[in-house]
Amino acid sequence: MPSIGLTATEAFGQYADVYDLLYEEKDYDSECDFLEQVFHRWGRRIQRVLDLGCGTGGHALPLAKRGYNVVGIDRSPAMLAIARQKVDVSDHGDRLLLLHGDACHFNAQSRFDAVISMFAVMSYQVSDDALDGMLNSVRRSLVPGGLFVADFWFGPAVLNQCPQARTKVLEGNLRTVRHCVPNWNLAERTVRVCYQVQQFAETSLTNEIQECHALRYFFLPELQQRLSRAGLQTVHACSFPSLHLPPSYDSWNVAIVAQARDEETPS
Numbered sequence: 549m550p551s552i553g554l555t556a557t558e559a560f561g562q563y564a565d566v567y568d569l570l571y572e573e574k575d576y577d578s579e580c581d582f583l584e585q586v587f588h589r590w591g592r593r594i595q596r597v598l599d600l601g602c603g604t605g606g607h608a609l610p611l612a613k614r615g616y617n618v619v620g621i622d623r624s625p626a627m628l629a630i631a632r633q634k635v636d637v638s639d640h641g642d643r644l645l646l647l648h649g650d651a652c653h654f655n656a657q658s659r660f661d662a663v664i665s666m667f668a669v670m671s672y673q674v675s676d677d678a679l680d681g682m683l684n685s686v687r688r689s690l691v692p693g694g695l696f697v698a699d700f701w702f703g704p705a706v707l708n709q710c711p712q713a714r715t716k717v718l719e720g721n722l723r724t725v726r727h728c729v730p731n732w733n734l735a736e737r738t739v740r741v742c743y744q745v746q747q748f749a750e751t752s753l754t755n756e757i758q759e760c761h762a763l764r765y766f767f768l769p770e771l772q773q774r775l776s777r778a779g780l781q782t783v784h785a786c787s788f789p790s791l792h793l794p795p796s797y798d799s800w801n802v803a804i805v806a807q808a809r810d811e812e813t814p815s
Contacts, residue, residue, distance in 0.1 A: 574606065598662070599666075696775075740762045
């Protein structure tokens with residue numbers, strides 16, 4: 549029997565091993581359709597895309613398949629290792645480069661037409677310094693007029709719906725059970741979600757993972773102000789992934805689109 553870890557580990561360490569399984573229903577292709585709608589409406593001939601927090605390549609690979617040149621950045625070596633395995637067996641590896649790095653401190657060697665940061669990566673920036681660092685990294689990475697597209701936890705919906713404990717069960721060769729328990733900090737506007745993932749072969753426990761992920765929810769005025777300070781002008785916000793549906797109390801995930809102003813980039 550594999551060893552069973554009983555202590556919560558760093559986010560997206562051991563959890564990476566079951567990440568794609570747990571989110572197998574996520575429709576990355578339709579989310580890339582959404583991104584292309586944004587590119588066509590507000591972009592200036594988008595060709596080069598930077599994916600900040602690319603994870604296991606869920607958006608980066610389909611975008612490369614669609615003809616974009618993509619650089620993916622992630623701070624989790626375990627997530628990147630899985631993404632690289634996918635690239636090795638794809639026919640589009642020549643258009644996709646994966647790098648280890650932190651979205652808050654990334655300095656691109658060249659500029660991009662668009663920067664994306666999907667699946668609430670921005671909400672993982674729980675401190676103001678981390679958020680500002682990420683937005684400054686985005687602006688440095690963009691050509692003037694380039695686009696930034698990100699989704700995040702939307703404050704009004706979080707307050708309306710309230711974080712709830714949940715259990716997810718997946719049947720397969722192994723029975724996978726994930727429990728998630730949120731710890732809500734109203735003062736800091738964060739939610740610490742602790743995951744316990746157990747896998748069973750018939751009735752025998754074969755693997756157990758425990759990780760805690762801290763996320764922050766945002767309200768549009770504050771986020772727009774911080775984007776503006778970084779040299780990014782908000783052009784659109786919507787319920788993700790519906791481009792024409794405005795944010796609401798039911799929109800746990802909201803997408804924001806911002807454009808790099810034609811001015812000197814932040815240091």
